[in-house]
Amino acid sequence: MSEHRIEVVVNGHRRQATVEGRRTLADFLRIDLGCTGVHIGCEHGVCGACTVIVDGLAVRACLMLAVQADGGEIKTVEGVAAADGTLHPVQQALRDEHGLQCGFCTPGVVMTLVALTKGPETPSGEVLEAAMSGHICRCTGYQGIRRAIRRLAAGEQA
Template sequence: MSRHVVTFTVNGVAQRVEVEARSTLADTLRESCGLTGTHLGCEHGVCGACTVLVNDIPTRACLMFAVQADGAAIRTVEGLAAPDGTLNALQQAFQDHHGLQCGFCTPGFLMLSTWLLERDEVLSEATLREALASNICRCTGYQGIVEAVRSAARKAGRWAE
């Protein structure tokens, strides 16, 4: 039942939290850091709603303990929009293409897609659909999500026609 002091950055802001070893990164972001944009769906790594970027790698935040993130650079959905609230290009694409309905899965899809667009690979229809299958949208609004990321990838020059 060890407790640990952990330091990491979230969206560039240094955080120092004291956590039980069993606290997941997802719970810690929500409860200790007050960043409730990261959502918890299944809590066993299946749904992807809690996906965040840990050192630029997409990570199920329910499958990583906060103590493991000591020293890491974490990015969450709160870091995507500009400080004045202006949506970034990917978020805007989700809005334009109806890439969200209830919005619960959206933070996970946005962080997963952020990684997809940052990788050194262009996306194709097949690779995009396979990658988006990582996460679950219980509204089943997948088509809008695919269209949103495809549109964002095109605008970023990362789409293989």
């Protein structure tokens, strides 16, 4: 097996590691770095639970190898809230609208919405809802998620 030295910035902290070439980014983040908010569901890129932001784009960490992230900047759900604990507007909207039940899908949903709403203009509710088609909520928390999305699209704060 081949091993590779990689360096990434995860949630603002520079990290170096030696990883096997076949190690997924999801396993690297969860097991090696302790970012347990990266949930592994289907391991096929279908459920969206492992979604993280790599260099500004939402990606499925189960489909990306850790070596592919070398030199990149990664944000996981652990790095979304402010240092003082203030929730990101996406997290606050999901909380206020009860857009979660068991919480398994929540980190992936948060990361997708954070990636899409980071620009100067928030996309429409239709665009945000379409992006959620790549996430599976096993508890059927979809109505709360949809209310949170409409709230984000309207620019409402808590």
